[in-house]
Amino acid sequence: MDIEKVFNIIKILFSGLSTSIEIFIITLILSIPLGILVAIMKNSKIKIISGFIKFYILIIRGTPMMLQIIFVYFAPYYLFKVNFDRFFAVIIAFVINYAAYFSEIFRSGINSIPIGQFEASYTLGFNKIQTFLLIILPQVIKKILPASSNEVISLIKTTSLAQIIGISEMFSLAQKQASYNFSIVPLIVSAGYYLILVFIISVIFNICEKKLEYYSM
DSSP, X not given: OOHHHHHHHHHHHHHHHHHHHHHHHHHHHHHHHHHHHHHHHHTOSOHHHHHHHHHHHHHHHHSOHHHHHHHHHHHHHHHHOOOOOHHHHHHHHHXXXXXXXXXXXXXXXXXXXXXXHHHHHHHTTOOHHHIIIIIIHHHHHHHHHHHHHHXXXXXXXXXXXXXXXXXXXXXXXXXXXXXXXXXXXXXXHHHHHHHHHHHHHHHHHHHHHHHTGGGOO
């Protein structure tokens, strides 16, 4: 394969990369706050709420992501005769999935903070909001960063599953180009793009961890 074809493949896959990054960013923006809400609801003393959340998390963790995407896209039509836009269906499936995983990370981080820190903060004159934002939240973030980084890195790679309902993200384009050119070069190029994204994410999380070293316990 000549250099011109390689550059053309790089260009084609870059167009798909924008779709992958779009799925990645929207999922993060929506799933993180939803994950916090789910974590709070799971800790609820109301049995119906906590029971429902436990069942939801069980379903998400116990079924393949690919199946969840297919279900979100096709189920509304078969059940209610409603058609979802493909991209919209992918976003819903990804947000529901990653919110469940993030919720477990957030919940473990919050539960790991000793109750004495809350009490000591109140003794020093902090109110509940100040206690959470200034004392508790930085420690929780510090504790959950390693696990969160794994989920975020997993997310950027899992965007390749969007192709299952016809979304032309980067990896689907790489597969098509590999078949068209009878070459593995497109797959190697896609691997390079993934490695670059993972490297950037890893650097960002490493910087965040260093910034929060003050809160190491």
